[in-house]
Amino acid sequence: MVLNYIWISFFLVAFVVAAAKLLFMGDATVFPAMMDSTFDMSKKAFEISIGLTGILSLWLGVMKIGERGGVVNALARALSPVFTRLFPDIPKGHPVTGSIFMNIAANMLGLDNAATPLGLKAMEQLQTLNPKKDTASNPMIMFLVLNTSGLTLIPVSIMAYRAQLGASQPTDVFIPILLATFFSTLAGIIITSIYQKINLLSPKTLLGLFIACAIVASIIWGFGRMDKESMNTFSTTTANILLMGIIVAFIVAGVFKRVNVYDTFIEGAKDGFQTAVRIIPYLVAILVGVAVFRASGAMDLLVDGIRWLVGLFGINTDFIEALPTALMKPLSGAGARGIMIDTMSTYGADSFVGRLSCIFQGSTDTTFYVLAVYFGSVGIRYTRHAVACGLLADLAGVIAAIFICYLFF
Secondary structure (H helix, E strand, O other): OHHHHHHHHHHHHHHHHHHHHHHHHOOOOHHHHHHHHHHHHHHHHHHHHHHHHHHHHHHHHHHHHHHHHOHHHHHHHHHHHHHHHHOOOOOOOOOHHHHHHHHHHHHHOOOHHHHHHHHHHHHHHHHHOOOOOOEOOHHHHHHHHHHHOOOOOOOHHHHHHHHHOOOOOHHHHHHHHHHHHHHHHHHHHHHHHHHHOOOOOOHHHHHHHHHHHHHHHHHHHHHHOOOHHHHHHHHHHHHHHHHHHHHHHHHHHHHHOOOOHHHHHHHHHHHHHHHHHHOHHHHHHHHHHHHHHHHOOHHHHHHHHHHHHHHHOOOOOHHHHHHHHHHHOOOOHHHHHHHHHHHHHHHOOOOHHHHHHHHHHHHOOOHHHHHHHHHHHOOOOEOOOHHHHHHHHHHHHHHHHHHHHHHHO
């Protein structure tokens, strides 16, 4: 229901802004630009869905091997003590726990192509536990918030863009991104737990959070001792070794269990095409809405309004020029990436604004995209508190990014 109102608002606000620009400023290009954006993004949504088909087929096939080989169940049992606290409605040892872990691990390593199909698989399994098939369950919402808060340990793509745009130290945003995304995820867990009345003060939960904090601290310490070339090489190599290791481990487990690995892969891969086709309408809806809002100039007005408001309180406004990346990120990952690159090109990759745009890009995920794709894949119409929790986690990430960037740069 919330997505319904937000989607309507994109078009209504865009139309009002465009009409004002035409009537009062004589801008005759705004409506053609809006219509062009609808056609362009409709095509883009279809291309994204079709482009996902191969990736979905690959990873759903691999996941099927992992299920038959017992790896996913083993992960579920190992993670049960922590996950039973965050997902109390999931039966202990259920295979979906392993799928959720695989998705989160792929996101943490910055492996978006692997994370999406793994997430869709987890959402299908959560739907089997959902008593109201058209309404998001509590575990679904917690899972979505963990995704949209965007916990990323190795932001390989952002560091690569910085290198291409001439940054003297492409990896200097690594620690700030890690800190910002950690605070975003932590806020998302706390906010969602409050909504769902989950007790986070139990010893096991506190231990899990402490271990997570310790892992983040150790990664910050380890990477902080490397030079830029070593950090890029190590992060890229580690991510790909882990990814390939997962595939090989699943295959070996299948062989050990005497599973027909090839036939099992084909069985799982068949679901890839069906899933890709299912998400096309949802992608078209959300991407077209975002494109119209941006093409009308409404996004620019929003940024200018924030600048004026911040200026009233005498607060430093250096961060405002990077804000479009933060505002676009919940709506469109590709759009936010384009704004980030444009910001670095305009102000310089090593400027405060350029660095902050990179931290914004890495601190959260595409909330509305994830909601549309994941919920759309299983036919969820009523999202309950998913949007509110996701956006509040995003806000925490944005605020953390601003403070951290001022601290570091």
